[in-house]
Amino acid sequence: MTGALRVLVVDDHPVVLAGLTALIDAADDLTVCGAAKSVAEVRAVAADLAPDVCVLDLQLPDGDGITLGRTLKQQWPTTRVLILTMSDDPGAVVRSLGTGLDGYLLKDSDPHELLTAIRSVATGATVLGRGTSAPVVAASNAAPDTSPLRALDARDREILALLVAGLTTTQVAHRVFLAPKTVRNRISGLMGKLGVTTRDEAVSLGRAAGL
Template sequence: MTRVMIIDDHPIVLSGLTALIESDDALELVAAARTAAEAIATTTEPDVAVIDLELPDGDGIELGATLKRSRPHLCVLLLTMHADDQAVIRSLAAGLDGYLLKDSDPKDILAAIHTAARGALVLGRGASGAVTAAAALAPRTDALGQLDTRDREILSLLAQGLPTSQVAARLFLAPKTVRNRISEMLAKLGVATREEAIALGRAGGLGHS
């Protein structure tokens, strides 16, 4: 039996999700909250938390990360109205387990809960191809720890969309130096192309101007 917690401030959505979960004999609803504060205060131990992205007292991604820190076994699915690539990438970088749109077919929502409970990543149709690629790289964001400060500066500027010449000018380096650093960076990250390095950097939170 998979134990589920719902966090959503919309009564109709909360009611609908409750009915949906209760319709599945393999799921048990153990908690329902309307705010981040209520969710944090709950003493239940769910296996999966289904969280709205926008809550009246906080951000669903931040809440999900907080809940996972106190319950390492917990899987967190974001359920939102917004198909937002940056939100998907933020959720993956925070270690969350899935991103779905609220207008998904009910059977797809149930399937996502079961999939997350098995430890697999869930990306609904709200995730674009580019974000799906970043998602594949997200579990390897710990490789960013291999980069020194200068590497991270270069990768952050590349992730903002700057070409090599502008990165060099911004950091007062020769373009050849930047190209050499990028080649070394690919080896450190274990990726083959600049595009993969940029996707990995973005999944790890780099590139915010």
């Protein structure tokens, strides 16, 4: 379909792969440009695909989705990568974001949530599915007392961690169950505590502190 987002799907379970392909192809604005069950299969078909979004399983028979996603983003700099997995392992969530991938979603998500996530990462947003933002928050709360973030309270750290992950003010508000105006006020307050004047500076400090 002309103008549809091109999606590469990788999952080592044939039934899951077929289901994802059917779900995505059924959406008017999405089309599956490739499907594979392993890293080797991706390499065999990937040369001319240049997908807009890659939906990758975390565990593959000959590799992992995070490493594959990093490789695909190097090959196609404009491609976005969404991990879709059964694993809510905190280390995997943090590693995927730290590697530069664009989203992490659990397979028990609603089909509509998956389609929305694909569209969102295609626009440049970072997507964290339900149950996957907690590791990012935990990583922020683990910062040592010598961290530049020591002046922040738990809610400040939670919001800053989500900003570091690339979420917009509206997305952060949805994650922490606050009104967007309240989140904007919290962001202004944490910037003051950090002694910075822009959101980008706050995000840079958060990233440097290991969020």
